[in-house]
Amino acid sequence: MVGLIDLVQTLTTPHPLDRYLELVSPALTARELRAEVTHVSHAVPGSVTLTLRASRQWRGHAAGQYVQIGVSINGVRHTRCYSPIDPESRGDRYIQLTVKAHPGGLVSNYLHEHAKPGMVVDLAPASGVFALPEPRPEKVLLVSGGSGITPVLSMLRTLDAEDYAGQVTFLHYARQPEMVPHRAELTAIATRRPNFRVEYRYPVEPGTVVNGETSTGSGFFDYDELERVAPWFADAQTFVCGPPPLMRAVQTIFDAEGLQDRVHSEEFTLTTVPADPAEATGTVTFSGSAVAAENTGAPLLEQAEAVGLTPEYGCRMGICFSCTATKVSGCTRNLRTGELDADPDKQIQICVNTAVGDVDIAL
Missing domain, CATH: 2.40.30.10 (Translation factors)
Incomplete structure (x- = not known):
């Protein structure tokens, strides 16, 4: 079958076969x-x-x-x-x-x-190392906040489908009850399986008026909360996904307990090493377009857009590799890690790299 597709692909050159198939149906593809x-x-x-x-x-x-x-x-x-x-x-x-x-x-x-x-x-095919390990741990703690519920919900549903016999606690943080996706299903799972515990928290900032009274703040993740919902956490594998403050709170506690290897996290927000525009020097040249501009210290993707270029991009946070371009010469700094790279003719992700002095990008 692969050989036949390759033959047809050759006959349809210069356009790939999928360009013709999508004229029949956008969902009909041979390779994509x-x-x-x-x-x-x-x-x-x-x-x-x-x-x-x-x-x-x-x-x-x-x-x-x-x-x-x-x-x-x-x-x-x-x-x-x-x-x-x-x-x-x-x-x-x-x-x-x-x-x-x-x-x-x-x-x-x-x-x-x-x-x-x-x-x-x-x-695109599924990716990422944030996943339930094989074999399954004997105890599992799932912590999520806001839209971070999605990957850990998949984990909970998987354990439910597998008739998992170990202990599970699912702790989710949301602004209010109606903002919890799939709450009815979560309740049904907890009701059906006595070894599954589902807890919700609705954090209240200090000074917030609740039912006519000024709150001193409650519902945030801390060591006492961890002990309440999963006193066995030291023997468990913990998976957390949510806003950066929640991620940091969980990681800080596990670090203090010497349990760094027992906590796993996933986040789709870009944490960068700050760049000071006042320290930016040099010129960024986009040699493929014969355009050059003074380096502002911003990600190279943003600098390209600022001079009127429209490079392809996807996530803008270094995950999807859609914005990869060739650095012809010069030094760049990775905004996530702070790492410097002066190798010429190298592929870089322009959404998470900035220029350090003069840089030439083949765009």
Whole structure:
């Protein structure tokens, strides 16, 4: 079959076979992985749950992994990463994603407002090391906050589907009860399985007026909370996904307890090493476009856009590798790690690298 596809691909040159197949149906492909939206739900305010049917190239996902979804908005392709909420699968072509419409989130708001059955999106194979290990641990603690619920929900649903006999605690932080996605299912799982414990917390900032009284603050993650929900946490494997403050709070406690190897985290926000614009020097040259500008210290992607270029990009946080370009010469600094790189003719991700002095990028 592969040989036949290669032959047809040759005959359809210069355009790939999939360009012709999509004229018949956008979801019909020979090589490229795509998915069709089959169902859309807005059960939770500010979020949308999409059911997708992937093309035959889909090979499933491990609980906790993420996929890249690509959509075209105003003629420009954008890619973002979302975690399936389904139980771990190896063959089922249906995938569920719950997407929170973040303020200023281009793709999340587009999906929230415009996704409907029949819509076709680009899809990449599942990726990421944030996943339930094999064999399963004897005790599992799942901690999430906000939209970080999605990968750990997949883990919980996987353990439920496998009739997991160990101890599980699922602790989720949300602004209010109605903001918890799939709460009815979580309740049903906890009711059905006595070894599964599901807890919710709704943090209140100090000074907030609640029921006519000024709160001193409650509902935040700390050591006492950890002891309450999972006193056996030192013997468990812990998986956490959520806002940076929650991630840091969990990591700090586990570090203090010497349990760094027992906590695993996933986040889709970009944590950068700050760049001081006042210290930026040199000129950034985009030699492929014969454009040059004074270095501002911003990510090279942003500097390219500032001079009118439109390089391809996806996640803008160093995950999807859509914005990879060749650094012809000069030194760059990785904004996530602070690492310097002066090797010439090297592929770099321009969304998470900035210039250190004169740099030439082949864009």
